[in-house]
Amino acid sequence: MSGAPQSLDRRRFVIGAGLVGAAFAVAATPVGAQNSGAPVELGPWIEIHPDDTVIIRIGKSEIGQGVFTSNAMMVCEELRCDWKHARPEFVDPRRHMLGKLVYGRLETTAASSARDGREILQQVGASARERLKAAAAAQWNVPIAEVEAKDSVLTHQPTGRSLRFGEVATDAASVKLDGEPKIKTPDQFTLMGTRVARLDSAMKARGEAIYSVDFRLPDMLFASLRMRPNLNAALKSYDFEAARALPGVLGAVDLRGVGGQEGVAIVANSWWRAESALKKTPIEWSVEKRAPESSAATLARAGEIADTRGLALIADGDAAAAFAGAAKKFDARYETPMLTHAGMETVNCAARYTPDRLELWVGTQSPETAMKSAAKASGLPMEKIFLQNFFLGGGFGGRAGRGEIEQAVKIAMAFPGKPVKLIWPREEEMRTNAYHPFGVTRCEAELDAEGKPVAIKLVKAGDVTGEPQAIGPLKAVVNGQNSRSIYDLPYGVPAALVDIHDMRTGFPVGIWRSVGDYHNVFAIECFVDELARGAGADPLAYRKALLAAGTKYWNRDHWIAALDMLAKAARWGADTLPRGTGMGLAISDHRRPGRTDSSICAVAVQVTVAKDGALKVDRAHVVFESGLGLINPLVVEQQLRGQMSWALGSLWQEVSVENGEVRQKNFGDYPVPRMSDIPAEITIDYLKTDRWNQGVGEMLVPMPPAAVCNAIHAAIGKRIRTLPLRRSDLTWT
Amino acid sequence: MPTLSINGVKHDLDVELDTPLLWALRDAAGLTGTKYGCGVAQCGACTVHIDGRAARSCATPVEAAVGAEITTIEGVAARGDHPVVAAWIERDVPQCGYCQPGQIMAACALLAENAAPSDADIDDGMQNICRCGCYADIRAAVHAAAAALKAGAKL
Ligand code: FES
Numbered sequence: 001m002s003g004a005p006q007s008l009d010r011r012r013f014v015i016g017a018g019l020v021g022a023a024f025a026v027a028a029t030p031v032g033a034q035n036s037g038a039p040v041e042l043g044p045w046i047e048i049h050p051d052d053t054v055i056i057r058i059g060k061s062e063i064g065q066g067v068f069t070s071n072a073m074m075v076c077e078e079l080r081c082d083w084k085h086a087r088p089e090f091v092d093p094r095r096h097m098l099g100k101l102v103y104g105r106l107e108t109t110a111a112s113s114a115r116d117g118r119e120i121l122q123q124v125g126a127s128a129r130e131r132l133k134a135a136a137a138a139q140w141n142v143p144i145a146e147v148e149a150k151d152s153v154l155t156h157q158p159t160g161r162s163l164r165f166g167e168v169a170t171d172a173a174s175v176k177l178d179g180e181p182k183i184k185t186p187d188q189f190t191l192m193g194t195r196v197a198r199l200d201s202a203m204k205a206r207g208e209a210i211y212s213v214d215f216r217l218p219d220m221l222f223a224s225l226r227m228r229p230n231l232n233a234a235l236k237s238y239d240f241e242a243a244r245a246l247p248g249v250l251g252a253v254d255l256r257g258v259g260g261q262e263g264v265a266i267v268a269n270s271w272w273r274a275e276s277a278l279k280k281t282p283i284e285w286s287v288e289k290r291a292p293e294s295s296a297a298t299l300a301r302a303g304e305i306a307d308t309r310g311l312a313l314i315a316d317g318d319a320a321a322a323f324a325g326a327a328k329k330f331d332a333r334y335e336t337p338m339l340t341h342a343g344m345e346t347v348n349c350a351a352r353y354t355p356d357r358l359e360l361w362v363g364t365q366s367p368e369t370a371m372k373s374a375a376k377a378s379g380l381p382m383e384k385i386f387l388q389n390f391f392l393g394g395g396f397g398g399r400a401g402r403g404e405i406e407q408a409v410k411i412a413m414a415f416p417g418k419p420v421k422l423i424w425p426r427e428e429e430m431r432t433n434a435y436h437p438f439g440v441t442r443c444e445a446e447l448d449a450e451g452k453p454v455a456i457k458l459v460k461a462g463d464v465t466g467e468p469q470a471i472g473p474l475k476a477v478v479n480g481q482n483s484r485s486i487y488d489l490p491y492g493v494p495a496a497l498v499d500i501h502d503m504r505t506g507f508p509v510g511i512w513r514s515v516g517d518y519h520n521v522f523a524i525e526c527f528v529d530e531l532a533r534g535a536g537a538d539p540l541a542y543r544k545a546l547l548a549a550g551t552k553y554w555n556r557d558h559w560i561a562a563l564d565m566l567a568k569a570a571r572w573g574a575d576t577l578p579r580g581t582g583m584g585l586a587i588s589d590h591r592r593p594g595r596t597d598s599s600i601c602a603v604a605v606q607v608t609v610a611k612d613g614a615l616k617v618d619r620a621h622v623v624f625e626s627g628l629g630l631i632n633p634l635v636v637e638q639q640l641r642g643q644m645s646w647a648l649g650s651l652w653q654e655v656s657v658e659n660g661e662v663r664q665k666n667f668g669d670y671p672v673p674r675m676s677d678i679p680a681e682i683t684i685d686y687l688k689t690d691r692w693n694q695g696v697g698e699m700l701v702p703m704p705p706a707a708v709c710n711a712i713h714a715a716i717g718k719r720i721r722t723l724p725l726r727r728s729d730l731t732w733t
Numbered sequence: 734m735p736t737l738s739i740n741g742v743k744h745d746l747d748v749e750l751d752t753p754l755l756w757a758l759r760d761a762a763g764l765t766g767t768k769y770g771c772g773v774a775q776c777g778a779c780t781v782h783i784d785g786r787a788a789r790s791c792a793t794p795v796e797a798a799v800g801a802e803i804t805t806i807e808g809v810a811a812r813g814d815h816p817v818v819a820a821w822i823e824r825d826v827p828q829c830g831y832c833q834p835g836q837i838m839a840a841c842a843l844l845a846e847n848a849a850p851s852d853a854d855i856d857d858g859m860q861n862i863c864r865c866g867c868y869a870d871i872r873a874a875v876h877a878a879a880a881a882l883k884a885g886a887k888l
């Protein structure tokens with residue numbers, strides 16, 4: 001597997017070039033296929049080879065969500081090539097940047113892979129098909145309408161004459177269409193919407209898929225690093241003398257302030273030698289105040305802040321009057337901690353620098369940011385930056401640039417002409433991140449004598465980063481992530497107040513699957529459950545009643561339909577469960593201001609709590625809004641089951657800061673779910689609606705924590721309002 | 734320079750004897766199918782077979798593997814018709830795929846000891862981390878591989 005020298009201006013990098021590409025070619029090219037001439041581009045997305053191979057450029061990162069398969073399906077649906085000829089490859093980010101963002105948005109976050117791509121890629125496929133048809137029609141001198149495209153063959157219907165795509169691609173390249181052809185509607189799909197086997201399964205199962213951490217060149221050097229052990233530390237000095245003489249060690253690079261981080265790297269001829277040398281390198285840090293010392297103290301402060309009025313997101317009806325006159329008052333505070341991604345592949349980036357050319361090999365969720373970071377760090381203009389993206393060993397929002405690009409560039413500039421691969425050790429990966437922020441929500445409500453809420457007041461305090469925007473009916477200028485889903489309440493309550501506090505604590509926070517939805521759905525869906533129990537009602541029926549009761553929520557009928565489906569799938573209320581066993585549910589829809597697409601997701605779980613407090617999730621049921629149709633249900637279901645695992649795992653997780661130090665260093669102190677933690681039964685049902693589904697990659701994540709805490713209450717009568725769960729005593733007698 | 738026997742081939746490797754086998758495989762032998770996930774025997778991404786038994790190569794010094802027969806995912810996949818690899822592909826188990834070589838090596842070792850594992854056996858025997866949460870699919874693929882073994886396939 002040692003690679004031949006490679007250069008990034010071979011565009012066929014991923015598919016065709018020895019080391020990196022061989023596996024994909026094996027996976028997707030018919031055996032014995034020969035290229036007998038030059039491949040032809042039909043626009044930037046598609047390239048057709050004389051042997052009918054169709055290269056489809058994928059403008060999203062493959063982070064496990066199956067985009068290499070599903071986005072290729074969007075093109076092939078319209079192109080009508082034989083699926084076995086489809087060969088996806090990463091787009092060239094440099095072409096994208098120099099060509100005025102020709103591929104749209106490469107950044108792969110916020111469950112955008114299918115959402116951003118579908119219409120564009122269908123159009124790309126349809127246009128290419130029409131150009132191929134026009135080229136064939138011209139060769140035969142017949143009307144285009146008499147030509148049919150199917151399975152990579154163009155047929156003149158009246159005479160039966162045929163040409164392969166590969167035979168007319170060159171002519172097609174010069175065809176100009178009078179107008180863009182119409183794309184198919186969901187009822188016309190034949191490939192999209194079917195369960196298509198992933199094109200990357202075999203290479204991944206065989207250990208042949210190449211991640212950037214695997215990328216090798218013959219003369220490659222390796223770097224490891226140490227970053228600040230304390231959020232408030234800056235690099236003061238390091239003593240390289242002892243390490244310098246160790247075998248294979250080549251140098252140390254000061255990474256003070258590089259990529260927004262503090263640290264030092266050692267470069268050697270193997271990664272382990274670099275890492276071992278760091279263990280023998282004394283490093284001194286100086287403390288400068290930039291972040292709070294303690295996450296516990298900060299959370300306590302957030303709790304106090306949530307007791308005060310913030311910026312109003314919603315102010316419906318006369319809440320003050322309603323609170324004064326009602327029969328039964330509820331008051332609860334929900335709290336979720338900071339979390340980290342802990343994807344399986346740690347952060348890494350390889351780079352080779354010369355004054356004329358900077359090459360980067362990095363798996364990234366944000367090639368645009370990576371290109372810009374590299375240009376800035378090297379001082380080179382964009383046309384001299386060459387970047388190859390790779391399969392990522394997990395994304396989850398945690399691989400969109402964490403300083404590794406700038407660090408790798410700085411290291412490579414210290415060894416000009418040599419490729420150097422920087423790999424973060426797991427401990428550094430866990431302690432240096434932009435974490436999922438904490439969220440605290442104070443929830444108050446009044447019920448009337450019949451148990452109906454007459455007023456509700458929610459005050460959310462959460463840590464934020466980035467610029468605020470105008471959100472909600474009152475156009476409050478607040479952080480979009482912090483106010484997700486809480487800016488619009490589907491449950492009908494005559495008087496509602498929702499306030500938000502954007503805190504800027506100084507903790508490094510960023511994006512993590514679902515971000516603010518995670519906090520806000522937890523608070524809303526647990527609190528509604530409290531109200532239902534307080535009213536003596538069934539929580540599912542209570543939700544339906546609140547949705548039906550005069551709410552203006554635009555999507556409420558679909559919510560009610562989802563709850564009905566969930567009741568059926570989960571056998572809700574069908575059995576009398578023994579004490580210690582209970583069911584709970586949660587529902588939300590990933591709402592975003594101004595969106596007309598929708599992704600309702602409802603989850604019900606059954607849990608069993610042993611007397612000693614041991615918790616087991618017995619079964620889980622998912623209703624997911626497929627809307628007008630999913631691209632590839634196979635990868636959707638993979639992701640939904642995966643998100644169930646992700647979210648159940650989060651119940652036990654916490655990133656905590658003490659004395660300025662992140663306490664979690666590896667999987668030993670940041671528990672992630674394992675096989676035995678996953679319910680044996682997970683069902684998935686689809687809710688078809690008249691809207692497009694909004695995405696998949698984070699849609700389920702907010703629901704299981706609320707569903708589990710509601711189920712715990714049903715099982716043992718204890719109300720869990722704070723995560724992680726280990727803060728709560730789940731024992732019972 | 735220690736010599737290791739990997740997938741039936743002898744390799745003279747430029748590594749110190751206390752180097753973790755993982756890094757000898759990846760950096761010195763160029764076998765990158767075996768992955769680094771934690772470096773402290775907690776995740777299983779680095780699982781290989783040493784004399785047929787599953788071992789976490791990040792916590793195994795090269796010294797301990799000298800003289801033994803080491804099998805990596807490349808060795809298993811080279812067989813072409815391996816029932817565990819086949820089950821993984823058939824079921825479309827991988828998402829990001831990063832943990833899967835380790836999962837497959839762990840599954841092979843489990844099936845070698847117990848050709849027809851129950852769900853509980855799989856829970857116990859497969860303690861590798863998959864951050865993408867492919868667990869339900871992994872479980873199904875192990876059962877499928879067990880069925881293939883019963884039908885005559887060889888590990
Ligand atoms: S890398 Fe060896 S167990 Fe995690």
Ligand code: FES
Binds near residue numbers: 394831863864
């Ligand atoms: S498939 Fe991504 S970690 Fe297992």
